[in-house]
Amino acid sequence: MTPDEYHIALSESTTPLIIGVAGDSGSGKTTFTNLIRVILGPSVVGTITLDDYHRYDREERAEKRITPLHPDANRFDRLASDLADLRSGKVISKPVYNHETGTFDPEVRFAPRNIIIIEGLHPLFNEELRSLIDISIYVDPDDDVKFAWKLRRDVGDRGYRREEVLAEIEERKPDFEKYIAFQRKYADIIIRIEESSCALPDDSSLYRVSLLQAIPVGCVPAVPFTLDLARILPCADGPFSIGSGEVMLDDRRLSSLTLDGYLPFGFARSLEESIEEQTTICALPFFPGRTITPTNVVALLIAWRIICRRCSLTEEPF
Ligand SMILES: Nc1ncnc2c1ncn2[C@@H]1O[C@H](COP(=O)(O)OP(=O)(O)OP(=O)(O)O)[C@@H](O)[C@H]1O
Ligand SMILES: O=C(CO)[C@H](O)[C@H](O)COP(=O)(O)O
Numbered sequence: 001m002t003p004d005e006y007h008i009a010l011s012e013s014t015t016p017l018i019i020g021v022a023g024d025s026g027s028g029k030t031t032f033t034n035l036i037r038v039i040l041g042p043s044v045v046g047t048i049t050l051d052d053y054h055r056y057d058r059e060e061r062a063e064k065r066i067t068p069l070h071p072d073a074n075r076f077d078r079l080a081s082d083l084a085d086l087r088s089g090k091v092i093s094k095p096v097y098n099h100e101t102g103t104f105d106p107e108v109r110f111a112p113r114n115i116i117i118i119e120g121l122h123p124l125f126n127e128e129l130r131s132l133i134d135i136s137i138y139v140d141p142d143d144d145v146k147f148a149w150k151l152r153r154d155v156g157d158r159g160y161r162r163e164e165v166l167a168e169i170e171e172r173k174p175d176f177e178k179y180i181a182f183q184r185k186y187a188d189i190i191i192r193i194e195e196s197s198c199a200l201p202d203d204s205s206l207y208r209v210s211l212l213q214a215i216p217v218g219c220v221p222a223v224p225f226t227l228d229l230a231r232i233l234p235c236a237d238g239p240f241s242i243g244s245g246e247v248m249l250d251d252r253r254l255s256s257l258t259l260d261g262y263l264p265f266g267f268a269r270s271l272e273e274s275i276e277e278q279t280t281i282c283a284l285p286f287f288p289g290r291t292i293t294p295t296n297v298v299a300l301l302i303a304w305r306i307i308c309r310r311c312s313l314t315e316e317p318f
Contacts, residue, residue: 016086016112017310018132020123022183023139024176025068026150028193029119032139035299036117040306046113050120051097053079058102069121069175076125079118083132086112099158115310124183135309137302138187142194145207185250189213189305191298198239198261208260209294211301214252238262257301259294268292268300275304 019036021029030049037045053075054061054068066073075095082092089112096105124130124138141149147169154160160168184190192210199206240261247256 016089017115017134017306018083018087019115019117019135019137019306020129020133021117021119021137021139022121022123022180022187024146024180025121025172026153027139027141027146028149028191029139031295032137032191032299032302033117033119035296036303036306039300039303040115044114045117046110046115047117047119048094048110049097050074050079050118050122051099052095053120054097054104057097057104067172067175069172069179071122071125071179074122076122076129080128080132083118083129086110086116087132115306121180122183124186125179130186135189135306136187137189137191138184139191140184140193141207142192145193145195185252187214189302190249190254191302196260198241200238206261206293207295208258209298210256210258211298212247212249212254212256213305214254240264240267242267257298259297261294263292263294263297265292268297271297271300275300 021033023029033047037047051068055073055075056064056066061068061073068074078095082094085092091109091111093107094110095107097103098105118133122129123133124136130136150169151162151165154165154168155162190210190212192212194208194210196206196208198208238261240263241259242263243256243258245256247254
């Protein structure tokens, strides 16, 4: 199947596949969902940010002394009914939270798409929401990494002062532990992000990324993968490491793949070839460049899992 045929097949399929991406504020959810959208094809993916389902605007939250992480500050009932409508193919009217003004804009029309990503603080918060989600992901950076990102983003892009962001980080910690962190144990896929051991001194964009997965046997086909070191090592742009195994997390045994460093193009290409063989979707332009980061590869592997699940919902097999 060519990429064009793949996109036509996806856009003709009527059942939306709903992907929930949970994690703290500034934990890297949007970074991953943007990559996944590019890989799957932007035209077949619709994204809803759960910030739109806040119950209170910024001023009201300050008056009530409640953080956006508190369940009472969010409209889970409205979210669940909107997701149920989207699942049954209905167009919804969706609230919009405006981060510039800290208030709500007029609602907008949102039509179901083939793949709908809902990303935010609480997509896996309760049983009703979890039952409406087909694939669940929890993005889980180390605190040091997360706080550095949040500081950079909120000061650089959102106009907050450094002291304000640091105070907010402290203020939110208890609610994060109570209302956000527990969702990890419900996720099918966990993305762990840590400082890299391989990054060159002036590179602050490289991280060690682990893909942890709870996979029921038979859910996803195996990807045959041969690491051809003779082909890969001469192309390496810097130090890298690849490790796999099993870990216990939240009383669950999970498979783990950990990637760090500047992954050579040959490594990514081998993976792509295996995935193309599995899905029969040829030459999706996953990686245009030569040096591949762990974030890129993890996004590719998640996209492949989504494609497999999407295919299993589509009557016409690919
Ligand atoms: N995998 C990554 N590699 C490098 N930098 C990253 C990565 N993920 C996130 N970042 C950095 O952290 C910032 C915040 O990430 P992102 O916007 O993806 O978080 P978020 O969870 O969607 O945040 P929010 O829910 O608050 O909007 C990004 O602007 C980027 O600078
Ligand atoms: O946690 C958040 C995003 O996940 C935000 O802090 C929340 O949406 C409120 O936004 P703002 O600070 O712009 O009022």
